[in-house]
Amino acid sequence: MINGPETSSPALLPMGFVDLLPAEAEAEARGLAEVMEVFSCHGYERVRPPLLEFEGSLLSGAGEALADQSFRLLDPASHRMMALRPDMTTQIARIAAVRMQDCPRPLRLSYAGDCVVIGTPGREGQRQIAQAGIELIGPDKAEADAEVIALGAEALARLGIANVSFDLSMPVMVWSLIDGSFSGIERESIIHALDRRDAAAVREYGGAWAELLLGMMEAVGPAASALEKLEKLDFPAMLKPHVARLRADVAAILARLPGARLTVDPVDFRGWRYHTGVCVTVFAMHSREELGRGGRYLAGDEPACGLTLNPQAFLRVAAKPKRRKRCLVPSVMVQKDLSSLHEAGYATIASLGLSGEMEQEAHHLRCSHIWKDGKPVALAR
Amino acid sequence: MINGPETSSPALLPMGFVDLLPAEAEAEARGLAEVMEVFSCHGYERVRPPLLEFEGSLLSGAGEALADQSFRLLDPASHRMMALRPDMTTQIARIAAVRMQDCPRPLRLSYAGDCVVIGTPGREGQRQIAQAGIELIGPDKAEADAEVIALGAEALARLGIANVSFDLSMPVMVWSLIDGSFSGIERESIIHALDRRDAAAVREYGGAWAELLLGMMEAVGPAASALEKLEKLDFPAMLKPHVARLRADVAAILARLPGARLTVDPVDFRGWRYHTGVCVTVFAMHSREELGRGGRYLAGDEPACGLTLNPQAFLRVAAKPKRRKRCLVPSVMVQKDLSSLHEAGYATIASLGLSGEMEQEAHHLRCSHIWKDGKPVALAR
Structure with a gap:
């Protein structure tokens, strides 16, 4: 190394x-x-x-x-x-x-x-x-959302990263409440309050939506319990399709990825301005490092769903x-021998005859093996 | 496609x-x-x-x-x-x-x-x-130059490009003649003359080096004959090591790549300003397209030799x-079946149930196969 x-x-x-x-x-x-x-x-x-x-x-x-x-x-x-x-x-x-x-x-x-x-x-x-x-x-279907998320999980699993969690959100819900009902300083205040998850401020600046927004804030957590809490809230008609889609997305993801760790945060809206539906952030379970979104x-004008790792x-x-293991070889060698070493997982390092004896050169160049009598021979350490 | x-x-x-x-x-x-x-x-x-x-x-x-x-x-x-x-x-x-x-x-x-x-x-x-x-x-050795060129050839062969030629030059020879003996308008004139391979102009502007430069121009060609012609020219002492190195490079390349197509152009000097030794351009034999240099x-302050494809x-x-062959599959399918299809060289396209019948959807999505009764079945065209 x-x-x-x-x-x-x-x-x-x-x-x-x-x-x-x-x-x-x-x-x-x-x-x-x-x-x-x-x-x-x-x-x-x-x-x-x-x-x-x-x-x-x-x-x-x-x-x-x-x-x-x-x-x-x-x-x-x-x-x-x-x-x-x-x-x-x-x-x-x-x-x-x-x-x-x-x-x-x-x-x-x-x-x-x-x-x-x-x-x-x-x-x-x-x-x-x-x-x-x-x-x-x-x-524009829950199965399409689920496919994209499932492939992110499969790609990470291929890299040996099995312990991931998916944080789902539906930022268009908060944005449509804000865009439809707040402007000027009131808009800034409620955005700031939601951004800080400041319940008192949300109650103060949330106007007609204060109860709903507080309910959404309280719903944050594992998908099953979050959906249960959202179910009890009194959403306006324009938001109901989004809640239903979030539920359908969770079901479709679990159908493709049984046991997937899904959390839902219904008030995660910052940094998601152009999104029209479900949003996802992928985290490593232990480090909480963001692996993709x-x-x-x-x-x-076409519906699309994407994921970037x-x-x-x-x-x-x-x-x-x-x-690869490293094997020191002569600078001129038949291709067949070179190829068989490469197939066996060796990198071949051509000796350019610079530092005297070949064994010494092999050590110098961090080689583990040396080509001798037609085969790779492990070097004594 | x-x-x-x-x-x-x-x-x-x-x-x-x-x-x-x-x-x-x-x-x-x-x-x-x-x-x-x-x-x-x-x-x-x-x-x-x-x-x-x-x-x-x-x-x-x-x-x-x-x-x-x-x-x-x-x-x-x-x-x-x-x-x-x-x-x-x-x-x-x-x-x-x-x-x-x-x-x-x-x-x-x-x-x-x-x-x-x-x-x-x-x-x-x-x-x-x-x-x-x-x-x-x-x-700084001929074997090092040869290694770099041989690996370029091996990389191209891996891509199925076997018919390549290597054009070798030693631009430092022309540059050191020019830098040591010409300045101002005379310098521009000889550079221009060499650049156009204009023998009359090289004779006119070449001064004391006219004969040598004309001899170098005439040497252009397959490596063996070019080296033979260079051998007969009267190089000043400062250039002799470069001629010897060019010869050594050709020998070292042929030792690693018997039968390699090597040409030598001793007056190819433009576009090679910082080079201190042998230079190489790799061409596809038939199209003469440049594949690397x-x-x-x-x-x-370290000697180095490189090649870029x-x-x-x-x-x-x-x-x-x-x-990959493309096989339409249900959107939810057990991982084992998916993996075995992938290992068998298929790309699996999840059906999102958008265009009615699965066979129709498969045709629409340019699939050659469909997952049916637990195996991939080729579609009638």
Whole structure:
């Protein structure tokens, strides 16, 4: 293992941008490949949009929410502004709506790539964010929501991450109450109160919806009990379909993933502005690290549901991949012998005859084996 | 096959940036994975530098030659200028010199990622360029040059590209003649003359080196005959080691790759400004498409030799990967059955019960099979 710590030297790299050294880089690449393979097995076809686009297309629709987070660049060819993508969902929606408009629905697409965000000056996290995700475009059904969530779980399980929980929410419920009944300072006050889960403030600023909002706040918890509590609340007619859909989503997820750990938070609404239905955040059970997020939205004018996994997060909790044993070999060797070593799980390190004796060179180059008399021989430690 | 043409709509994307649709995106990802696996088998360990860095580190040293081609961005956190990487070699050199300075040499590193160049306004080619490559850092030997070139050939062969040729050059020879003997307008004239392979102009502007340069021009061709012609030329002492090294490189490459198609062009010098030894361009034999390039340079103050393959180019000539058969299945199905279908090479497409009968839905979704009575059944066409 030759990797150092994952943190980068601030003198060398801008904050939030890091080098991944061999162990991490290999783990990230293998993790991405495993996850994409799971998606492929379920008929999700990979698309690869570019790293940057005109800001007009990249930061419109669902992308508008991330406009403040996007680096802009002038295109000297067109004299138009471009933006580095802060997220890939808008791009997939564009591809579905334009390039693949004639493909049958449901359209199942997968993607993997890097995104770049500006971050918050003074307290940057990662600013280059790897994403691997899926979008299921066309059907607006609980079974479609459940498929996307179930595949996220399967992808994480493939990486050795079995202990995950799914936090479900339906932010459109809170937003439609707020948008329909509050404005100006009252709107700010109730948003702030809900955001802090401040029951007293919700009672003070919630107006006609205070009781309902407090009831929704109290419902937070495991899916079964949360749904039971929501059942008893007096929702206005416009919200009833959302409550019913949340119930149907939970049932559909449990049908595909018996025993899945589902929690429901009916007042989780911040950071979900363009979503039109169920939203999900995937957490590692023990670390509570966020492994991915997704939800239902409109891709152009088509219903869609997507989920994005964050490889930077999930590789911290996933099982590290096995590395090849290293065998020092002569620099010129017949291909058949090399191939059989590779098939047997060895990496072959060609001796360039630099440090005298081969055994010494093998130790120097962290090799565990040496090619001798036509076979790999383990070195004494 | 649901992919459209690879060209992008200019109204949607900036020139030189494209979407890859399923067939291409899948081919690129699999090709990259295959190539990186070959590198890994030979002990090259993957590193993953960030997409952008401070321009001072990214565009210094070997990166200076690409400064004009780099998009710049202001970092609001540090108020320093950053640049999108136009190439990854400088980054790998930085990682070797700083982050991995204590790792034993030879240091073998591999990388894969996207680079972005400004292009030439009015006649852009691709501006987002995928790279997959290796760097062998430490030894300055013909065997090291040969290893890098041989692995390029092995990686391409893995993709089904066996008919390649390697064009070798030693640009430092021409550059040291020019740098040592010409300046001002005379320098421009001889560079221009050599660049056009204009024998009359080389004779006119070549001064004391005219005969030698003409002899080098005439030597262009298959490696054996080129070396024979070079042997007869009267090189100054400072160039003799380079001629000898070129000969040693050819011998070392042929020892590792018997029968390799090698050509030598001793006056190929443009576009190779920071290289200190042998340079190589890899071509597909029939299309003459450039598949990769590399050469010897200094990584900081360490000798290094690298090779970068261009997936966008090599995927046009490589065998297309096989795609999974598609089997329509119920949306809820036991995991064991799903897994056995995946292992048998099927992608499973969950029926979301949208278009009536399952057989009809299967046709609609381009499925070749349907799950029936506990097994995949081929659909009548």
